Amino acid sequence: MSILPSIPRVLMSVPVSPIGDDIQDNSSADSRIHSDSVEIAKLQQLMKKAPSGHPDLPKYQENLRNAFAKRYHRLQDLKDLEEAIRNKQEVLTKHPDHAQCLESLGRSLTDRYRRLGDLKDLEDAVQIHLKAVDLTPPVHMERMERLQGLAVALRDRYQRLGQLKDHENALQRSQEAVNLIQADHPDRARYLQVLGESITDRYQQLGDLEDLEAAVKNDLEAVELIPIDHPERPKYLKNLAVSLVDRYDKLGDLEDLMLAVERKQEAVKLTPGDHPDRGEYLYSLAVSLRDQYQTLGDLQDLENAVQKGREAVNLTAADHPDRPERLEALGVVLIDQYHNLGNLKDLDAALHIFEEVVNLVPADHPVQMVSLRNLAVFSAHRYQQVGCLIDLEAAVQRFQEVMDQTPAGHPSRADRLQGLAASLHDQYRRLGDLQNLEAAIQGFQEAVDLTPPGHPDQVLRLQNxxxxFRDQYQRLGDLQDLEAE
Structure with a gap:
């Protein structure tokens, strides 16, 4: 009889229907990019020709800063962002209380933080936005824009550091900005979107259904307000879908999940093939298609999840901060497909992906443990299916790494011990090394000791x-082992 760790059907770090051909016509985007470049060149020429002290020079500088920032958002070329930041910092050396420039610099520093992950950029952005808000009178027409910029930076810091005070401040500032904006203001949808994201954060922190309903309401209103042809519409659709998925998870209404899938499909369809956010939308769609597959059992949903997951990964640069999560999601849907179709190439592809994630991220990255666990469990499973010793050795190594990161008292410690002990026991049976058997017994015993009476895994752990003990008795002939069995 072979001892196996329990193989979870679902191991995933983050909370993926056939559709028509995705939009690939980039002519309008190319036109806007060309227009941005022409504007930059024109402004640079004007600034060269304008003598020092020319009354229009500050306007040229401001327009140039904005043009670089705008082109960065279209092309994601870091040089444009660096140029925008440099120009804004140069202005502030001469006018440190220039509130509009402070706000603009804060947004660009937030952009650079999101691109490079340097916490100093985010800390600087928060402080600069705070100063911009403090310099803006309560009745000033730009106050709501500066409040929103501060709210975005505070929310990013909350997501990075997890400090509840940042979340509360972000929500407060965002609500204040929405309260200031008129119902018919053309930017109302953008303000509602930011507020909805902060409300969603609070729901995910506290689980209050009122917050969830408020987030859905805000996101629905934002989608209704944003024009069909607006370039930011996919982002609004995706945020609405996230809120709908949260409500599905909370209340179990399948209609919410199906509507979320539709909104995510629409977001992907509206996003050109070379758009920097396309990978994010594809990844999000893949996750919800997988949820829909698990609920309805339609294999077409799973196949589409794999397809969209692969495309998302292919669009994600090797150094992109979201690549580990997107890889992990693809690995999980490939495991699902392996379970359904039994094709070993899906299992092999998933193992390769989990290995890449483990090698890609540091030990304290949130997806590290998930990938290590998946790699260990499914390497052990592959050994059982194929009998390749390399798989067994990989399983033992990865299970040991999992245990090295699992402190005493961790709620999953017994389950992880069970996995390590099962692979050590298999290694003993394959190679005959008594040390492996002794280590397996020690792991099984600790797992049993940690298992409360009546636990659904208690019988399996006792049996293992x-x-x-029986194998040790057969090897050593000690009657105590036979009695222990």
């Missing part, structure tokens, strides 16, 4: 411990 008994089998390992």
């Amino acid at each position: 411990l008994g089998l390992s």
Whole structure:
């Protein structure tokens, strides 16, 4: 009898229907990019020709800063962002209380933080936005824009550091900005979107259904307000879909999940093939298609999840901060497909992906443990299916790494011990090294000791411990091992 760790059907770090051909016509985007470049060149020429002290020079500088920032958002060329930041910082050396420039610099520093992950950029952005807001009178027409910029930076810091005070401040500032904007203001949808994201954060922190309903309401209103042809519409659709998925998870209404899938499909369809956010939308769609597959059992949903997941990964640069999560999601849907179709190439592809994630991220990255666990469990499973010793050795190594990161008292410690002990027991049976058997018995015994009476895994863990004692008795002939069994 072979001892196996329990193989979870779902191991995933983050909370993926056939559709028509995705939009690939980039002519309008190319036109806007060309227009941005022409504007930059024109402004640079004007600034060269304008003598020092020319009354229009500050306007040229401001327009140039904005043009670089705008082109960065279209092309994601870091040089444009660096140029925008440099120009804004140069202005502030002469006019440190220039509130509009402070706000603009804060947004660009937030952009650079999101691109490079340097916490100093985010800290600087928060402080600069705070100063811009403090310099803006309560009745000033630009106050709501500066409040929103501050709210975005505070929310990013909350997501990075997890400090509840940042979240509360972000929500407060965002609500204040929405309260200031008129119902018919053309930017109302953007303000509602930012507020909805902060409300969603609070729901995910506290689980209050009122917050969830408020987030859905805000996101629905934002989608209704944003024009069909607006370049930011996919982002609004995706945020609405996230809120709908949260409500599906909370209340179990399948209509919310199906509507979320539709909104995510629409977001992907509206996003050109070379758009920097396309990978994010594809990844999000893949996750919800997988949820829909698990609920309805339609294999077409799973196949589409794999397809969209692969496309998302292919569009994600090797150094992109979201690549590990997107890889992990693809690995999980490939495991699902393996379970359904039994094709070993899906299992092999998933293992390769989990290995890449483990090698890609540091030990404290949130997806590291998930990938290590998946790699260990499914390497052990592949060994059981194929009998390749390399898979067994990989399983033992990865299970040991999992245990090295699992402190005493961790709620999953017994389950992880069970996995390590099962692979050590298999290694003993394959190679005959008594040390492996002794280590397996020790792991099984600790797992049993940590299992409360009546736990659904108690019988399996006792059975595995008994089998390992029997093997030790057969090897050493000690009657105590037979009695222990």
